[in-house]
Structure formats: C-alpha cells, structure tokens
Amino acid sequence: MFVRVLVFILSIYMAGSIYLNWSRESSYRYVIPKYGELQVSTGTLELHRPWKVAPYLLLRTNGRDLLLDCSGPYERNYWCDDIERAGFDSGGRYTVRWHPWGKNGKNFVFEILNDGGVLVGYEKQCALYLNSLEKGLPDGQLVVAATALVLAVFSIVGIRKK
Numbered sequence: 001m002f003v004r005v006l007v008f009i010l011s012i013y014m015a016g017s018i019y020l021n022w023s024r025e026s027s028y029r030y031v032i033p034k035y036g037e038l039q040v041s042t043g044t045l046e047l048h049r050p051w052k053v054a055p056y057l058l059l060r061t062n063g064r065d066l067l068l069d070c071s072g073p074y075e076r077n078y079w080c081d082d083i084e085r086a087g088f089d090s091g092g093r094y095t096v097r098w099h100p101w102g103k104n105g106k107n108f109v110f111e112i113l114n115d116g117g118v119l120v121g122y123e124k125q126c127a128l129y130l131n132s133l134e135k136g137l138p139d140g141q142l143v144v145a146a147t148a149l150v151l152a153v154f155s156i157v158g159i160r161k162k
Contacts (some may be wrong), residue, residue: 004155011152018145029102030133032126038097044141045094047080050102055080068098069106079128083112086119109122
C-alpha cells in the first residue's frame with residue numbers, strides 16, 4: 001500500500017509540474033528582436049556536446065562566459081550543425097549577436113561572424129525561430145502529464161480495492 005501511495009503522490013507531482021511548465025511557456029509571447037536591439041559580444045566561441053544535455057555554444061569574452069542555445073524557442077529547430085558545415089572552428093574568435101529571450105533566461109544566437117564573413121545570418125535565424133514559434137509547444141509534454149495522471153488514478157484505484 002505504501003508503494004501505491006508513493007506512486008500516486010509522485011505521479012500527481014510529476015503531472016502537475018509538467019503541466020505548469022507547459023502552461024507557463026505557452027503563455028509567454030516571444031517577439032523577434034530588431035537587429036539594432038541585439039547584444040554584441042566578441043570572444044572565443046566553443047561548441048559543447050555534453051552526453052546528457054542538449055549541445056550549446058560557449059562564448060568566452062573578457063572575464064565573462066556566455067551560454068548560447070543551439071535551438072529555437074520550445075527546443076525546436078536545432079541549428080548548430082549548420083555552423084560546422086559552414087567552416088566553424090571551435091575555439092576560434094567570433095563576434096556573436098545574441099539576445100536573452102524567453103522565460104527560461106536562454107540566450108538565442110541571431111548572427112555569428114568572423115574574419116571570413118557571416119557563418120549564421122540574422123535573416124536565416126529569424127526565419128528559423130519564426131518557424132519554431134508557428135509550430136508552438138510540443139504536445140509530448142501534455143501526453144507525459146496525462147500518462148502520469150492515468151498512472152496516479154490506477155495506483156489509487158488499486159489502494160481502494162484492497
């Protein structure tokens with residue numbers, strides 16, 4: 001009985017937290033910043049691909065490390081492979097136009113430049129991010145929340161039958 005109560009409590013907690021996160025994110029209104037509103041930083045840019053976490057870019061400037069996201073809003077449209085195909089040298093010196101965007105405090109890249117030219121252009125990134133916004137939040141989170149609720153119901157039904 002203790003295990004079923006524990007499963008019930010954990011399932012309700014999981015479903016609630018997933019749904020609250022989904023609803024908070026869905027209520028946030030993303031607005032593409034104008035080119036002049038972007039922050040500009042120059043430094044050493046590294047691509048990190050940790051095992052259990054999504055890849056990210058790390059921009060090391062004078063005395064400050066800046067984490068830059070490799071996906072668009074809602075974790076859609078991963079784009080860091082594009083810069084590798086364009087000749088990205090991890091650890092090289094780059095200028096990045098970025099913007100802190102979204103409820104989670106993520107920093108989104110809008111342009112990457114080096115001495116050789118533009119690796120990632122503003123127009124392309126804006127189109128990519130708009131595509132992510134049009135698709136909206138993935139429904140997978142809601143499916144997981146609903147599954148957790150069903151698990152909670154079945155665990156409580158098992159308690160009542162005993």
